[in-house]
Amino acid sequence: MSAGSHAHGAAPDGHDVHDNEAPHGSLQGYLIGFVLSVILTAVPFWIVMAHVFKSPTLTAFVVMGFAAIQIVVHMIFFLHMTPQAEGGWNLLALIFTLVLVTIALSGSLWVMYHLNANMMPTSTMTAGNAMGGMDMASPAAAQDSRTMP
Amino acid sequence: MSSSSSLAAADEHARAFHLAVEEDHHPENGTMLGFWIYLMSDCLIFAALFATYGVLGTSYAGGPSQAELFKLPTVALNTSMLLLSSITYGFAMLAMAKGNKGATLIWLGITAFFGAAFVGLELQEFAELIHDGASPQRSAFLSSFFALVGTHGLHVSVGIVWIITLMVQVGQKGLVQANQRRLMCLSLFWHFLDVIWIGVFSFVYLIGVLR
Numbered sequence: 001m002s003a004g005s006h007a008h009g010a011a012p013d014g015h016d017v018h019d020n021e022a023p024h025g026s027l028q029g030y031l032i033g034f035v036l037s038v039i040l041t042a043v044p045f046w047i048v049m050a051h052v053f054k055s056p057t058l059t060a061f062v063v064m065g066f067a068a069i070q071i072v073v074h075m076i077f078f079l080h081m082t083p084q085a086e087g088g089w090n091l092l093a094l095i096f097t098l099v100l101v102t103i104a105l106s107g108s109l110w111v112m113y114h115l116n117a118n119m120m121p122t123s124t125m126t127a128g129n130a131m132g133g134m135d136m137a138s139p140a141a142a143q144d145s146r147t148m149p
Numbered sequence: 150m151s152s153s154s155s156l157a158a159a160d161e162h163a164r165a166f167h168l169a170v171e172e173d174h175h176p177e178n179g180t181m182l183g184f185w186i187y188l189m190s191d192c193l194i195f196a197a198l199f200a201t202y203g204v205l206g207t208s209y210a211g212g213p214s215q216a217e218l219f220k221l222p223t224v225a226l227n228t229s230m231l232l233l234s235s236i237t238y239g240f241a242m243l244a245m246a247k248g249n250k251g252a253t254l255i256w257l258g259i260t261a262f263f264g265a266a267f268v269g270l271e272l273q274e275f276a277e278l279i280h281d282g283a284s285p286q287r288s289a290f291l292s293s294f295f296a297l298v299g300t301h302g303l304h305v306s307v308g309i310v311w312i313i314t315l316m317v318q319v320g321q322k323g324l325v326q327a328n329q330r331r332l333m334c335l336s337l338f339w340h341f342l343d344v345i346w347i348g349v350f351s352f353v354y355l356i357g358v359l360r
Contacts, residue, residue: 030239037232041350045225048355056359067351071344078235078340086182093182097189101196108200 025080033077040070184334188341191304195345198297202353207360208289215290215357218283220274224354227270228346231305234263235343242336250324253332254316260339261312264305271302294353301349304342311335 044066046052053059075081075094083091206215241256275295278284285295315335319328 025239025242027240027243030236030243033239034232034236037235041228041232041347044351044355045221045228048358049221059359060356063351063355067347070347074235074340074344074347078239078343079337086185089182090185093186093189097192100193104193104196105200105203109203112204 025077029077033073036073036077037070040066040073180330181333181337184337188337191341192345195297195300195348198293198300199348199352202293202297205289205293206353206357210288210290212288212291213281213283215354215360218278218281219354219358221354221358223270223274224350227267227274228350230263230267230270231343231346234260234267235340237263238336238339242332245324245329245332248324250319253324254319257312257316257319261309261316264309264312264339268302268306268309271298275299297353298349301342301345304345308335308339308342311338 044063047059047062053062081091081094085091237256237260241253241260244252244256278291283291285292312335315328315331318331322328
């Protein structure tokens, strides 16, 4: 791999050769990545369009699982992500970004879901009281609405 | 291996000795790492847009939902266009590694074609949605949908402009070192956009129609 890139990158001044060590991948690598991506794309489309699973929640988890695997496949075969790339700084930056993305996504969804659930009871509390149910939900909702500024 | 070759070169040119050895310890000139960090910051933009869509994706305001709007066969066609453009860009990089200027230009042109097909299909989808009254103003769901998918489409459009620019540069200057570096940056950019699209078609379209 690096021998090949040295051979074609024969620059007049010696140090330019080293600028060219980032991997270009191989034909085999690209084809493996492409075939895997096609499979990992086709299967979730088929699962959703053919209604393979009865439960939407299970289907959603399976689809996200396939997406996660395909992202890893792209990282390895198309973006040539290796622990050695750029002396490990590429991978470190990626891991740092993934941590931030996880916090941003899960944090947003978590906080806003609870905010929705706690803001809702002003309407559902009256409905719940009218129906004589929802005893579990209403005290908590009342407490939350008191702590609201 | 690289140090021995540079030492051999240094024997011939004594003046180049310090330069060659010092360059050896630097990982290239940092362009690829810098561009990668740019991509990671771009990733954070998309994370914010995904989070926005995740929060607002069910706020229909009495308007249409994902299941009523999305046509999965179109999305599948769109996805295949982007995936094909990814592999053809890979072939362009392989041609570049062999120093084959003509093949590089041809594969870049095919990549730009698939990218344009992707953007064209997406614009057609947007036009149909807006024509049916599902415009960004209709509901919070549609605002966040257009913001997320539109930002991705804008990135792809800029990528196409970049491909055409580099095709002109490679055509005029050939596969010189600077052009190889630019092509490698664009390679990261283009494959990165495909990675984002995996999230879009899974999280927005496929899971969307389940709701």
